[in-house]
């Protein structure tokens with residue numbers, strides 16, 4: 240019964256909104272994780288049906304002394320009616336459920352008739368339909384491979400260059416991101432040699448935009464910062480764009496995620512990356528190691544509301560959740576703004592990319608707006624990079640109605656979950672305004688030597 244009790248704890252935590260399905264399953268001891276995940280996910284697919292069956296059969300009312308947890312009842316009734324039976328030794332809880340077996344089966348049968356289905360499996364809720372419109376993306380790690388060899392490799396494995404939606408073996412090159420391949424949405428790579436050896440990195444298309452927009456230098460003296468790195472997809476992308484040259488400092492404050500980051504960097508052979516287990520906000524911008532950073536990537540924690548996730552679709556949202564979200568969003572936005580403002584303090588920084596996988600203006604356009612108005616932006620002359628420097632061929636831009644200057648939304652990128660063949664995403668890029676060369680010319684002209692004049696005025 241312990242196995243069911245542990246699974247019930249996961250469902251309780253989900254109800255209490257203590258984390259995502261994936262996150263909570265990650266906390267289950269490794270040896271039980273796979274089995275628990277299967278049970279929890281399958282039970283969630285049938286949650287509304289099982290709840291109705293349990294309620295109509297009056298199971299919890301009649302057995303309230305033996306079965307105290309409604310989630311435990313869901314799991315046990317799931318296995319009784321929809322799987323191979325309850326996988327636990329005999330005991331009072333199992334006996335309590337079995338006493339109601341006939342009634343529970345009858346209630347399930349009634350629901351099947353009502354909904355016109357023959358097989359109980361057809362009562363399951365299906366995953367997020369938007370996921371079917373998002374290809375499985377694989378970025379070729381150019382530190383180890385190239386696109387042409389990758390295409391030959393997949394052709395030799397039976398894939399066909401017909402695009403990701405033609406058949407389950409179709410694949411193709413992405414139109415916006417170099418070295419990105421698109422496969423059919425359900426393609427599995429977990430046993431593929433190219434994936435296991437770090438030659439391809441599974442990364443959603445939109446999540447490749449930040450490194451491309453940051454466009455880091457590829458020189459031996461380059462210094463670049465990824466302020467929020469784990470699990471390391473964008474870090475490894477930056478490292479590849481830098482051609483493995485210069486130094487890329489990869490910050491990650493969470494120790495567990497820092498281990499994941501180090502593992503990813505080692506598998507992708509990112510030799511120019513120095514991972515740092517620290518909170519970026521505590522880093523002194525004048526520290527000699529980091530003061531020379533010219534490019535900073537900021538992809539901080541966000542609501543994740545743009546992620547099209549087959550699993551989280553299984554958890555219902557309600558009005559109460561919406562209110563909770565707005566409070567959470569304000570906190571996230573304040574944190575995101577503090578990260579941008581901190582990045583703007585680095586003395587040599589020229590370019591800062593800020594991205595989220597959120598669909599909320601509160602974390603996107605509004606944060607950008609506040610960052611532009613901040614003392615840090617004004618003192619260090621930051622402005623939004625023009626559209627032509629921010630993936631100009633990408634059609635979906637920021638929301639004009641959410642910007643003080645609506646035309647500045649053209650500088651921003653948005654991706655709409657499912658509609659654009661990606662998850663929901665947002666990218667912005669701040670650049671340091673260069674001094675106006677015409678003014679410089681005037682100042683140095685012999686007719687108008689303002690330098691001395693200015694000094695005199697100051698005295």
Ligand SMILES: C[S@@+](CC[C@H](N)C(=O)[O-])C[C@H]1O[C@@H](n2cnc3c(N)ncnc32)[C@H](O)[C@@H]1O
Nearest residue numbers: 467468469470471472473491492518519538540
């Ligand atoms: C959205 S994830 C980054 C994903 C990553 N860029 C990628 O593409 O794989 C945000 C990460 O930033 C980390 N983080 C949040 N605040 C941080 C801070 N102040 N300093 C360093 N890391 C931070 C979180 O622990 C989390 O791992």
